Amino acid sequence: MKVRNVLLVNAGSDEGIASIANDGTFPALGVVSLATVLRRDHPDVEVIAVDGQITPMDEVEKLIADFEPDVLGVGVLATSYGNALRLAELGKEAGAVTVFGNDQATAMAEQILRHRAAVDYVCAADVGEFSLSALVSALDGERPIESVPELLYRTSGGIAHNRLPEIPPEEIKGSGGALRTMVLDAIPVPDRTLMPDLNWSRYLDNYLNRYGELHAGEDITGVTTMNRARGCARVKSPCHFCGIMDLSLRFSSPEIFWHDVRAAQEQMSASIFYEAFDSMSSSPRWVQAVVEARPDDIGEAKFFVYTQAAETTPRLVELYRRLGVYRVNMGLEAGDTGMLKVLKGPRDSLENNQRACRLFKEAGMLIHGSLVLGGPGETSQSLDNTVRFARWLIDNEMMASLEAQPLFPDFGALTGKWLMNPDLARQVAKERGFEILDGELLDLMPSKYGSTDMVDFDEVSKDWSKIFSHAPWDELIDATHTIRSYADRSGTITGSGRITQATLGSA
Numbered sequence: 001m002k003v004r005n006v007l008l009v010n011a012g013s014d015e016g017i018a019s020i021a022n023d024g025t026f027p028a029l030g031v032v033s034l035a036t037v038l039r040r041d042h043p044d045v046e047v048i049a050v051d052g053q054i055t056p057m058d059e060v061e062k063l064i065a066d067f068e069p070d071v072l073g074v075g076v077l078a079t080s081y082g083n084a085l086r087l088a089e090l091g092k093e094a095g096a097v098t099v100f101g102n103d104q105a106t107a108m109a110e111q112i113l114r115h116r117a118a119v120d121y122v123c124a125a126d127v128g129e130f131s132l133s134a135l136v137s138a139l140d141g142e143r144p145i146e147s148v149p150e151l152l153y154r155t156s157g158g159i160a161h162n163r164l165p166e167i168p169p170e171e172i173k174g175s176g177g178a179l180r181t182m183v184l185d186a187i188p189v190p191d192r193t194l195m196p197d198l199n200w201s202r203y204l205d206n207y208l209n210r211y212g213e214l215h216a217g218e219d220i221t222g223v224t225t226m227n228r229a230r231g232c233a234r235v236k237s238p239c240h241f242c243g244i245m246d247l248s249l250r251f252s253s254p255e256i257f258w259h260d261v262r263a264a265q266e267q268m269s270a271s272i273f274y275e276a277f278d279s280m281s282s283s284p285r286w287v288q289a290v291v292e293a294r295p296d297d298i299g300e301a302k303f304f305v306y307t308q309a310a311e312t313t314p315r316l317v318e319l320y321r322r323l324g325v326y327r328v329n330m331g332l333e334a335g336d337t338g339m340l341k342v343l344k345g346p347r348d349s350l351e352n353n354q355r356a357c358r359l360f361k362e363a364g365m366l367i368h369g370s371l372v373l374g375g376p377g378e379t380s381q382s383l384d385n386t387v388r389f390a391r392w393l394i395d396n397e398m399m400a401s402l403e404a405q406p407l408f409p410d411f412g413a414l415t416g417k418w419l420m421n422p423d424l425a426r427q428v429a430k431e432r433g434f435e436i437l438d439g440e441l442l443d444l445m446p447s448k449y450g451s452t453d454m455v456d457f458d459e460v461s462k463d464w465s466k467i468f469s470h471a472p473w474d475e476l477i478d479a480t481h482t483i484r485s486y487a488d489r490s491g492t493i494t495g496s497g498r499i500t501q502a503t504l505g506s507a
């Protein structure tokens with residue numbers, strides 16, 4: 001076949017999923033970046049990228065019917081799997097080759113291909129641009145399918161997985177040394193015009209409706225996501241609930257960082273930038289290099305960045321100020337030192353959380369925080385400490401937004417790995433001093449969740465809490481409500497991830 005047109009859709013959350021504080025306010029950049037590389041490598045191919053999170057499903061369905069894509073690529077998260085499958089089926093009806101990508105597709109690739117005939121391929125790459133472009137070349141008959149990096153597909157001999165470097169070595173400029181760390185320069189600056197204007201204006205409207213009050217007197221003209229660094233210093237010993245696929249530290253050069261900013265300013269008047277670097281505090285050296293390379297004529301650009309309490313120092317806060325950071329995303333996780341040490345590691349404590357929050361408050365930077373309830377060994381007492389910490393944060397007017405939710409053991413995270421491997425769970429429990437409270441249920445987990453592609457995440461979280469948390473599920477939900485209603489009453493934006501509204505109840 002010769003591929004003429006490609007439709008890329010970030011699937012929107014399935015019906016009934018609770019909303020996080022930032023849902024719909026920042027763009028799904030993945031599909032835009034994929035579209036950019038496709039346009040560069042295949043200039044004759046028409047490409048459209050849309051975000052189903054802010055585009056009603058019937059509009060996306062109509063687009064598939066009208067555009068009749070030769071290839072339909074869908075970005076799939078845990079909470080959008082139902083919609084993603086519906087899109088794949090419609091794509092098939094319209095004659096498209098279908099390919100899934102993004103975190104959930106990667107984590108569940110084999111199960112998806114085993115159960116869903118409507119899905120032809122799954123791309124398991126963290127950096128998916130080169131894989132998708134290679135897939136289009138393969139469909140055009142220009143290269144063997146076996147050469148497409150990180151692609152999974154059915155063959156007569158079972159499911160194949162092409163374990164090849166996701167960024168082809170020839171795309172990486174320079175050789176070895178410091179230049180290797182600039183590996184993300186291989187990803188071109190996204191052409192944000194490949195996403196419809198209506199998507200961009202919806203993000204801006206949603207952002208201003210939710211966060212406009214933070215910007216009294218400012219002219220907010222556009223919001224965008226950008227991603228010029230990935231990874232986290234905890235790569236070898238990640239937080240137990242962290243489901244990010246690849247935590248190795250990778251960067252773009254400071255020059256490309258600012259090219260990206262300038263392009264977004266020019267293309268859609270961006271003035272707010274959500275840099276999705278998983279942990280900006282992990283590399284103050286890179287932040288300093290970016291600050292030093294800031295072009296004099298770049299104008300005002302405000303950044304929202306991920307930071308860790310344990311890595312937050314006065315020097316880092318000063319670098320953030322010089323960069324233009326106005327808000328930080330800090331996974332505070334708990335207000336109990338014991339739980340923080342279990343969930344994150346020895347450097348984390350309530351004191352450290354409070355210290356970091358004070359530093360940001362003094363610097364006039366607001367915080368987006370989230371709290372994870374029901375970690376291993378959680379008790380009513382530790383839960384109370386977390387609720388008290390939430391009140392402290394709000395009373396001290398530190399928060400732009402505060403989320404709370406029961407722990408979801410992402411299957412890519414350590415917590416999910418323990419759930420799916422009872423022997424490992426028992427070994428870790430012994431080493432780290434927490435109890436397995438329901439061994440029989442634990443032993444059922446691999447057969448209950450191991451082969452299905454349809455994971456009921458409310459059920460998984462409940463099972464997790466029965467096995468690992470002394471505080472029962474109802475108490476976790478009560479604590480979620482207490483935190484969220486306290487936030488609501490004080491005008492702090494709140495939300496909960498990875499849970500349905502029905503299970504959460506009205507918070």
Ligand code: B12
Nearest residue numbers: 022028030073074075077078101102123127128276497498
């Ligand atoms: C920015 C961000 C957001 C933004 C933007 C939304 C979005 N969809 O991108 C906001 C704040 C709105 C958001 C919302 C949510 N998010 Co969010 N978010 C992120 C974050 C921090 C960065 C994503 C990003 O922009 N990366 C940069 C771009 C360039 O890369 P990318 O999106 O990963 O895409 C690349 C690859 O995944 C792949 N790829 C992606 N799609 C496709 C499709 C095809 C066809 C192919 C071939 C490849 C491919 O190639 C892309 C280019 O390299 C990630 C954490 C992380 N580090 O990934 C979490 C993350 C993706 N979010 C997550 C979650 C849970 C959510 C919510 C579901 C929360 C909720 N309501 O419960 C919603 C989902 C809304 C939705 N359906 O889009 C989880 C997903 C876990 C999972 N297994 O599903 C993550 C991984 C964080 C985490 N560890 O918990 N999020």
Ligand code: SF4
Nearest residue numbers: 232234238239242278
């Ligand atoms: S949750 Fe954040 S701090 Fe923890 S390992 Fe993941 S990226 Fe790093």
